[in-house]
Amino acid sequence: VNADAIELSGGEKQKLAMARALYKDAPVILLDEPTAALDPLAENEVYQKYAELTKGKTGVYISHRLASTRFCDRIILIDGATDKDSIAxxxxxxxxxxxxxxxxxxxxxxxxxxxxGEEQKDGE
Structure with missing residues (x-):
C-alpha cells in the first residue's frame, strides 16, 4: 500500500463505480444499491445526473430506497415475501x-x- 494513498469513503467508492460504469459507454448499465452509502442530498444529485447521462441507454438498478424510483421510466417490484420471488x-x-x-x-x-422527523422538529 502506498503511504501517500487516499482512502475513499463508501459513498466516494460508489460514485467512482458509477462513473466507471458510465465511462465504459455500455448500452446497458446494471447497478445494485448504487447509493446505499450516500446521504439523501448526495443521492438525489447522483440520480439526477445518472438520469441525464443514461438517456438512450438501458439502466437497471436494484434498490430498497424507493425515493430513487421517481427517476425511473419503469419500476418492477419483486415481492420476496412469498416462497418464490415474483413480480408483484x-x-x-x-x-x-x-x-x-x-x-x-x-x-x-x-x-x-x-x-x-419534520413534524417532531415543528412540534418542539
Whole structure:
C-alpha cells in the first residue's frame, strides 16, 4: 500500500463505480444499491445526473430506497415475501402510487420517516 494513498469513503467508492460504469459507454448499465452509502442530498444529485447521462441507454438498478424510483421510466417490484420471488407490480411511480398496492405502502412508509422527523422538529 502506498503511504501517500487516499482512502475513499463508501459513498466516494460508489460514485467512482458509477462513473466507471458510465465511462465504459455500455448500452446497458446494471447497478445494485448504487447509493446505499450516500446521504439523501448526495443521492438525489447522483440520480439526477445518472438520469441525464443514461438517456438512450438501458439502466437497471436494484434498490430498497424507493425515493430513487421517481427517476425511473419503469419500476418492477419483486415481492420476496412469498416462497418464490415474483413480480408483484410494474409501472411508473405515479401508476404504482395510484394502484395503492405494495409499492405505494412501501413508499409511504419510507417517506413517513422523513415526515415524522419534520413534524417532531415543528412540534418542539
Amino acid at each position: 407490480e410494474i409501472g411508473t411511480h405515479e401508476e404504482l402510487m395510484k394502484l395503492g398496492g405494495i409499492y405505494a405502502h412501501m413508499f409511504e412508509t419510507q417517506a413517513s420517516y422523513y415526515k415524522d
